Each structure stands twice: as C-alpha cells, then as structure tokens.
Amino acid sequence: MSRRILVVTHEGRPEAVRAADRVCDDLARHGIEVVRDGSADGAELVMVLGGDGTILRAAELAREHDVPLLGINLGHVGFLAEAEPEALPDVVERAVARDYHVEERMTxxxxxxxxxxxxxxxxxxxxxxxxxxxxxxxxxxxxxxxxxxxxxxxxxxxxxxxxxxxxxxxxxxxxxxxxxxxxxxxxxxxxxxxxxxxxxxxxxxxxxxxxxxxxxxxxxxxxxxxxxxxxxxxxxxxxxxxGAQPVRLARLTEVPFSGRLVAKFNLPVQGWRGVRTRP
Missing domain, CATH: 2.60.200.30 (Probable inorganic polyphosphate/atp-NAD kinase; domain 2)
Structure with a gap:
C-alpha cells in the first residue's frame, strides 16, 4: 500500500508556499504520495507549514480522520508547532522514517x-x-x-x-x-x-x-x-x-512543556541554577 501525507500551508505567505513546495518535492522523492491542502482521508500524517491559525485549520482535517498532525512554525508564536523552518530537512527525514511519537490533546x-x-x-x-x-x-x-x-x-x-x-x-x-x-x-x-x-x-x-x-x-x-x-x-x-475525539499531535522531541513555554514566550530564566546574564 502506498504511503500518503497531507501537506497544509498558509497560501497567503510566500515563504510558507515555497517551504511547502520543497517539502512536497522531498516527500515525493521518497516515494510518498503527497496531497496538498485536501482531505486527510487515507493519510498517515498531516504536515502543516504556517502559524497557529493554519495549524488550527489543519486540525479540523486531521481530527476528522484521526490522523496525527505535525506543525512547522512559519508564523509568529507557533505554540502548537513542533519545529522551526530551519529544521525542515530533518523534519522530512523523520516523517519518512516515521520517527516521531504521537500525543493526544483533549478537545x-x-x-x-x-x-x-x-x-x-x-x-x-x-x-x-x-x-x-x-x-x-x-x-x-x-x-x-x-x-x-x-x-x-x-x-x-x-x-x-x-x-x-x-x-x-x-x-x-x-x-x-x-x-x-x-x-x-x-x-x-x-x-x-x-x-x-x-x-x-x-x-x-x-x-x-x-x-x-x-x-x-x-x-x-x-x-x-x-x-x-x-x-x-x-x-x-x-x-x-x-470532547469525544481528541486531536493527535506528532512530536519529534521529549522537551518538557516548561521548555516550550520559555522558548515560545521568551521568558527570562536568568539565575536558574547559576545562569547569568553577564560575565
């Protein structure tokens, strides 16, 4: 059976469209059928390139067919995203290898x-x-x-x-x-x-x-x-x-939620276990 991945992007952002084009080409070279901004029916994964708004839109598609969703942040905060744009090549390799774990989020x-x-x-x-x-x-x-x-x-x-x-x-x-x-x-x-x-x-x-x-x-x-x-x-x-049906998020790392909070909100942690801001 052929593998299928749905790629969802923010079509109004040129950088997101270009990144999605690269992802689609890379996935196709690995023999994976790519669906662009369509249905998640039959897909093993939904890859999203955009901000939290795009991820929320993709969540509607993923949840309908109980497919995990993997977000790459091309927006502002991207709190639901799992990776930043510079990690795209690695994200594609991990998706191809199915090297991720799935976390259920309550709805x-x-x-x-x-x-x-x-x-x-x-x-x-x-x-x-x-x-x-x-x-x-x-x-x-x-x-x-x-x-x-x-x-x-x-x-x-x-x-x-x-x-x-x-x-x-x-x-x-x-x-x-x-x-x-x-x-x-x-x-x-x-x-x-x-x-x-x-x-x-x-x-x-x-x-x-x-x-x-x-x-x-x-x-x-x-x-x-x-x-x-x-x-x-x-x-x-x-x-x-x-909710009776959760949303499933694909995760690439085991970084604790506290680390995500610090990174996404740019929280000050100077003084934690001796961390200093100046020599």
Whole structure:
C-alpha cells in the first residue's frame, strides 16, 4: 500500500508556499504520495507549514480522520508547532522514517441550545468563546458547573478552554497556564462586572454551562477556536464538556512543556541554577 501525507500551508505567505513546495518535492522523492491542502482521508500524517491559525485549520482535517498532525512554525508564536523552518530537512527525514511519537490533546464538544430547542454543535482544541453580539453592549450571562449555577454578570465574553487553550485566548484573559497532560477544563470571564468572576479550573468530567440572559433581547456569538461561529439568541444555553475525539499531535522531541513555554514566550530564566546574564 502506498504511503500518503497531507501537506497544509498558509497560501497567503510566500515563504510558507515555497517551504511547502520543497517539502512536497522531498516527500515525493521518497516515494510518498503527497496531497496538498485536501482531505486527510487515507493519510498517515498531516504536515502543516504556517502559524497557529493554519495549524488550527489543519486540525479540523486531521481530527476528522484521526490522523496525527505535525506543525512547522512559519508564523509568529507557533505554540502548537513542533519545529522551526530551519529544521525542515530533518523534519522530512523523520516523517519518512516515521520517527516521531504521537500525543493526544483533549478537545471540547460544544452545544448551543436555543429557547425553542434547536441546537448547534461545535468542537474546539483551544477554546469556545462566548462573546457579545454587539460591540457597544455587554453579554449578560449566568455560568454554571455540573447543573448548578455559580454566578451571573455582564461581561465582554467567557472563555471555556482546554489545557491546550490555556496559553491562547484564556491566557490573554488572565487565566492560568495548565500543562497539556493535565485533564481539566477552564472558565475565564473577560472584563466581567462582578465580584465572583475569577478564572476557574474544573475536572475533566465536569459540564460547563453559560446561559445568555434575555435582557433587552441581547444575543451572543460563540467562536470555536476563533474559526467556527455559532450565533445564539438571548435565552440560549451553551454547554461544554470533554470532547469525544481528541486531536493527535506528532512530536519529534521529549522537551518538557516548561521548555516550550520559555522558548515560545521568551521568558527570562536568568539565575536558574547559576545562569547569568553577564560575565
């Protein structure tokens, strides 16, 4: 049976397109069938050249067919990427040799139920963000966990995140960084007018709920990973729980998550075990 690899890139970035062309040529020379920006059906690996936005787009394709995803950062932070552009030749060799291990990342399933009972379904690897539908108004909402209401307030939004998403929108909103091997769900209110509106971390079997209160007929928007949108009317309930299908990431090294944090966020570690900044 012939081998197949899907290559996904940011077509709007010339450097990403050129890098993808080189990768496709190298893979083809090894006798591997290359699919460019298509379906992951029948593929053994999805290779992504771009930033986190491109990786999130590729995750939709990979997750549908339970195929591992390998990201090469050609964007800004590239937190989900496994390698930088200068490592491309080695990445190709490792992909050809199947010299990588696969790590599963928890996802969330999202259901938005309208007052009339109609439902919209979504999923995310980073977060579901419940945001105000109108720029000039807050979204009035009640949050709940495991069938019990916790607090009601007006806010700009509420981020319901995975550990993977803890370094994305939830981090910008003041939420904690959660190691990806920790099974948990996060709730991070954004600019909330309330005394009890601190970020929360709950167990992986908990069910999170956000009810959009029917004040002045306000509506809201739910964004899944900032890519998939659900418009919800006042009175709707958004339910989030652990996803049934994870996203599988191909890893080339055993670098701990702390090392990734330092590298991606350029964190200062001077003084750690004698490291000095000057002679």
């Amino acid at each position: 969330i399933d999202v259901v938005a139920t309208a007052p009339d009972g109609t439902r919209q379904h979504g999923w995310a690897i980073n977060e579901a963000a419940v945001e105000k539908g109108e720029r000039a108004r807050m979204v009035e909402a009640t949050i709940g966990v495991d069938g019990r209401g916790l607090s009601s307030f007006g806010c700009d939004g509420i981020v319901l995140a995975t550990p993977t998403g803890s370094t994305a929108y939830a981090f910008s909103g003041g939420g904690p960084v959660v190691w990806p091997d920790v099974e948990a769900l996060l709730v991070v209110p954004i600019a909330a007018h309330a005394l009890f509106a601190r970020p929360m971390v709950v167990g992986p079997r908990s069910v999170l709920e956000v009810e959009v209160l029917p004040y002045e007929n306000k509506h809201a928007v739910v964004w899944c990973d900032g890519r998939r949108r659900m418009d919800v009317v006042a009175g709707s309930r958004i339910t989030v729980c652990r």
